[in-house]
Amino acid sequence: MIFSIISDFKGVIEKVLPRKNELTRPPIANVDQVIIVNACLNPPPDFWMIDRLTILALWNKTKPILCFNKSDLVTEDELNRIRSIYEKANFKVIFTSSKQNIGIDELKETLTGKKSVFAGLSGVGKSSLLNSLQTELKLQTGEISNKLKRGKHTTRHVEFLPFTFGGLVADTPGFSSLDLPKDIVREQFSWLFPEIYAYQNECKFSTCLHNKEPKCAVKEAVSLGKISENRYKNYLAFLEEVISNERSY
């Protein structure tokens, strides 16, 4: 399993659109999990991007973990709303506030013994989170501040920060592209949405794509609130893309 990673996710999206000079970084192997770091607010979560990232993580046989930082900025109701979207998919959801030191222990526990990559838009608080974990860095004091301060522009290679709790975290995260892999076919696609795939056997047709087919258990689950409507909407949009990629082969 290989991830091409680059340092600034915002930069990635801008670079990918023209599809000419894609900026890639040296690949890293054997990643256990991708920590998709978002902010609850400032910036608000980009659910489209999150769903793309969960797909890419699963496709790369890696576990997606959702971290929503800046939890101090929103109400309990908003936290519950966010949690319910992804718990239905069985993804682990961690709420953190690097400002108020909330959820840092849970994050630490999740990183323990694993090789992780932090992925997320600029400004969600990735550096702040790494700083909150900083006391656990297994480095000489001088080295710590240099590593955490080092600008993205000077980072030319992928580096994993070794924490004393026995976890490695890549400090220059991101996927090289948010494109769906070209070799996904429509019949396999629902596998990348675990909460949709769970209903596959209950649909009338075994080949159901959960789109326009009758007696579709997925559509029923959406109407009953068992699958998030927004996740289903993204599933349909991405499915269109998968189908059009098939045609361009």
Ligand SMILES: Nc1nc2c(ncn2[C@@H]2O[C@H](COP(=O)(O)OP(=O)(O)OP(=O)(O)O)[C@@H](O)[C@H]2O)c(=O)[nH]1
């Ligand atoms: N309210 C609040 N603000 C936070 C929190 N964490 C980070 N911030 C603020 O959010 C801004 C961005 O934080 P960074 O840690 O630089 O975010 P980043 O994801 O590393 O951003 P890049 O370095 O651009 O990739 C800063 O102004 C932080 O002070 C938090 O938990 N709560």
Ligand SMILES: [Zn+2]
């Ligand atoms: Zn169906």
